[in-house]
Amino acid sequence: MPPELDQVVREEWGRLVALLLAHFRRLDLVEDALGDAVEAAARQWPRDGTPANPAGWLQTVARRRVVDRLRAEAMAQRRHALVVTDLERRPPRAMADPGDLVEDDLLRLVLMCTHPALAPESASALALRLVLGVSTHDIAALFLVPEPTMAARITRAKKKIVTAGIPFAVPDLAVLPDRLASVAQTAYLAFTAGYAPASGPDLLRTALAGEAVRLVRTVRALRPEDPTLTALLALMLLQHSRRDARLDDEGRLVLLDEQDRDRWHRDEIEEAGRLLASPGLLGVPLPEQAAGYLLQALVAAEHAAAPTSAQTRWDRIVILYDQLLEVSPSPPARLARAVAVAEAHGPRAGLAALDGLEVPGSHRVAAVRAELLARVGEVPAALEQLDTALAACGNDTERAHLRRRRAELAPTGG
Amino acid sequence: MKYLVLLMADGELPAWSTLSEEEQQAGMRQFEDFDAACRDRDGVEILAAEALGAADTATTVRTRGGERTVTDGPYAEAVEQLGGFYLLQAPDLDVVLELLTVLPPYDIQVSPVVDPY
Numbered sequence: 001m002p003p004e005l006d007q008v009v010r011e012e013w014g015r016l017v018a019l020l021l022a023h024f025r026r027l028d029l030v031e032d033a034l035g036d037a038v039e040a041a042a043r044q045w046p047r048d049g050t051p052a053n054p055a056g057w058l059q060t061v062a063r064r065r066v067v068d069r070l071r072a073e074a075m076a077q078r079r080h081a082l083v084v085t086d087l088e089r090r091p092p093r094a095m096a097d098p099g100d101l102v103e104d105d106l107l108r109l110v111l112m113c114t115h116p117a118l119a120p121e122s123a124s125a126l127a128l129r130l131v132l133g134v135s136t137h138d139i140a141a142l143f144l145v146p147e148p149t150m151a152a153r154i155t156r157a158k159k160k161i162v163t164a165g166i167p168f169a170v171p172d173l174a175v176l177p178d179r180l181a182s183v184a185q186t187a188y189l190a191f192t193a194g195y196a197p198a199s200g201p202d203l204l205r206t207a208l209a210g211e212a213v214r215l216v217r218t219v220r221a222l223r224p225e226d227p228t229l230t231a232l233l234a235l236m237l238l239q240h241s242r243r244d245a246r247l248d249d250e251g252r253l254v255l256l257d258e259q260d261r262d263r264w265h266r267d268e269i270e271e272a273g274r275l276l277a278s279p280g281l282l283g284v285p286l287p288e289q290a291a292g293y294l295l296q297a298l299v300a301a302e303h304a305a306a307p308t309s310a311q312t313r314w315d316r317i318v319i320l321y322d323q324l325l326e327v328s329p330s331p332p333a334r335l336a337r338a339v340a341v342a343e344a345h346g347p348r349a350g351l352a353a354l355d356g357l358e359v360p361g362s363h364r365v366a367a368v369r370a371e372l373l374a375r376v377g378e379v380p381a382a383l384e385q386l387d388t389a390l391a392a393c394g395n396d397t398e399r400a401h402l403r404r405r406r407a408e409l410a411p412t413g414g
Numbered sequence: 415m416k417y418l419v420l421l422m423a424d425g426e427l428p429a430w431s432t433l434s435e436e437e438q439q440a441g442m443r444q445f446e447d448f449d450a451a452c453r454d455r456d457g458v459e460i461l462a463a464e465a466l467g468a469a470d471t472a473t474t475v476r477t478r479g480g481e482r483t484v485t486d487g488p489y490a491e492a493v494e495q496l497g498g499f500y501l502l503q504a505p506d507l508d509v510v511l512e513l514l515t516v517l518p519p520y521d522i523q524v525s526p527v528v529d530p531y
Contacts, residue, residue, distance in 0.1 A: 117507060164526045165415045167506035 005041050008054040013133025014218065016059055018105035024066050027162055031130065033065035034058065106131070107222045108168050110215075114183045115166045122157040124190040127183075128211055129154055131218065142208035143193060180223060181289050184232045187216045188293075191236050206243050213240055227280045231293035234275040238300035241268040253401045257309035269304045276301060288327055295324040299336075314344035331359040339368055347375040363393035367402060374409055383410055416461065416527035417510050419500040423521040430497070431468075441518055448516045452502070458509060462501040469495050501527075 001009075013034075020030040037058045051057040113127040125143065128134040134142075140150035160166065171179055191212035193205070213236050220229040245259035254260075275281075281294055299320050306312040321337035334357050342350020350372045359365050370385035386406045393399050424430070433441065452458045466472075472488040488496065497520065504510045510524055 115507075117511075163528070164524075165417075165504075165506040167508050169506070169508070171508065 001038075001042050002045050002050065004050045004054055005038065005045055008058065009038060009133050012055040012058075014106055014109060014131040016055065016062065017130050017133075018109040019059060020062055020066065021109060021168055022105045023063075024070075025168065026066065026070075027158055029066045029069050030062070031158070033062040033069065036065050037061035103222055104170060107219070108170055110183055110219050110222075111170060111179055112161060112166060112168050114179075114186045115161070116179075116182055117164065117166060118157050118160060120186060120189055122153050123182075123186045124193075124212075125150060125154055126157045127186060127215055128190065132211055132214060134211055138207075142190075142205065142211070176223075177226065177228070177287065180219070180226050181228050181287065183219055184216065184228045184289065184293075187212050187219070188232060188236070190215070191239075209236075209240055209243065213237065225280050227284075227286050228290040228293065230275050230278055230280055231286075231290045231297055234272040235293050235297035235300060237268045237272040237275070238297055238304055241265040241272070241304070247397070251397065252404075253397045255401075256303060259309075261308070264304065269301075272297065272304075273301065291327045292324065295320050295327065299324075312343070314340050318344050331357060332364075335359065335365055335368060342372055342375075347372040351376070361392065363389040363391075363398070363402075366392065370405070374405075379409055415504060415506065415529065417502045417504055417507075418525045418527060419502055419510065419514065420523045420525070421497040421499065421517075421520045422523050423495050424497070425519055425521040427518055427520065444516065444518050448513065451513050451516045455504075455509065455513065457503070457505040458513065459503040460500055461503055463499065465498040466496055 016034055017030060020034065021027060024030055040061055041054075041058060045051070045054075110127060110131055113130050114123045118126065121143075125139050128139050128142075129136060136151050136154060137147050139154070140147040143150065145153075170176065191209050193208055213233070216229060216233045216236060220226065220233055223229060241264050242256075242259060244265070245261070245263040246254055248254050276294070276297060281290075286294060299317050302313055302317050302320070317340040318337065321333060321340055324333050325337060335354070338350050338353035338357065341353040351369070354365065354369055354372070357365055366385045366389035370382045370389060373379075373382035373385060383406065386402055386409070390399060390402050390406070393402060430438065430441070449460065452460050469488045470486075472486075474485050474487060474489050476483050476485070502510060502513075504513075507524065507526075514522060514524075
């Protein structure tokens with residue numbers, strides 16, 4: 001694909017889909033037509049030169065395709081012939097249109113992709129596909145499923161949008177914050193799938209996290225005052241800023257306290273800091289979800305602000321986790337709080353904070369318990385917990401880390 | 415578009431027959447409010463609506479291996495206590511979902527009717 005085409009697909013795909021959809025209301029035709037237009041561009045641009053307005057070129061070609069398809073359908077049905085003529089007469093809307101229409105169209109597209117009547121995992125994939133133009137092949141790789149599986153999932157979601165009449169519309173202002181919250185949830189789901197791989201080797205997952213950040217950025221540009229999107233973008237940027245330091249040269253997991261802080265992306269940390277200082281987040285009551293993202297972002301900001309791991313303000317982090325547990329008490333938050341307590345007040349306090357905590361199916365509680373037991377010198381109990389963690393852990397990189405820790409504690413293999 | 419709205423189950427509501435007379439009347443008023451909300455909404459029309467007899471009055475017909483059997487009771491795998499239905503004309507799914515908030519909180523399935531065009 002020529003670089004100019006690659007760039008316009010990356011930057012304008014969502015807007016083009018939104019524009020065409022606003023005009024034709026036929027999701028099934030619009031996306032195929034745009035795909036055809038990109039294919040045609042890949043053939044013609046290297047031969048004839050890149051057009052002056054690449055996005056406009058794609059829009060025009062895709063428009064013609066949709067009209068052709070509608071005409072073919074109308075020929076089959078006769079009765080729609082007049083509709084097609086009418087569509088052809090309408091002037092195309094310019095890409096350069098500076099008005100709110102295009103932005104609202106894009107917001108409509110995002111809200112349609114993340115409609116609550118669609119399964120959340122389909123919604124994430126659909127938003128990456130339709131809003132950001134990520135190829136089905138890449139989305140499949142990002143979510144670690146076979147391409148035909150992902151293609152079927154996306155096709156099913158598109159079919160449901162068309163047949164169930166899921167609207168291409170911005171809902172009433174009264175419910176818009178709720179809907180944006182579900183958009184945020186969808187983006188966070190995609191981000192988490194990329195940031196904390198639950199299984200398999202680490203591959204393209206950083207790219208998925210990056211795409212999820214781009215999605216939140218895109219939606220927040222349309223509704224900059226929304227506190228949930230602002231807090232979430234800050235949280236994601238802070239976590240994403242550590243991506244290059246999380247694995248060493250051999251692809252092994254590097255825990256936070258051992259990470260090379262020079263490899264953190266400082267520009268992203270600074271951007272997150274500006275977001276966290278925005279007026280929409282401070283001194284106002286926040287919806288529960290926004291408050292949850294904000295508190296997690298503030299924890300991440302404490303880590304980002306510490307020049308070294310040893311200088312981390314763990315006492316402040318414990319307080320932030322206490323507040324987070326008040327907003328949304330969840331086992332993972334309790335686990336994170338216990339780690340912070342151990343750092344602030346010693347491993348025994350951490351072990352006490354872990355008392356009675358179980359996260360079914362997760363290896364992390366056992367792994368943390370093992371580490372704290374090792375620190376207070378209870379090696380046999382630590383080994384037992386490490387074995388429990390190893391049995392439950394499905395991620396290759398994390399398993400390697402647990403095995404290394406086990407070998408350090410029991411050099412003779414006991 | 416046309417939508418078939420199936421009132422699938424009582425959900426957290428007590429069964430209709432166990433309600434007091436006043437509670438039943440309050441329930442009936444919610445159905446009347448739903449009728450009114452549909453009348454007031456542009457592009458929305460109730461094309462058909464009926465309450466259905468209790469599950470133990472349903473009859474199921476199955477054909478297996480060419481043999482047709484008629485048995486007592488509802489088709490258990492699909493619906494335990496389908497209470498009634500609406501056939502609605504509405505512009506899109508969100509309009510239907512919004513109007514359904516006027517009804518008592520049944521468990522509801524909304525299925526689009528296939529448009530031949």
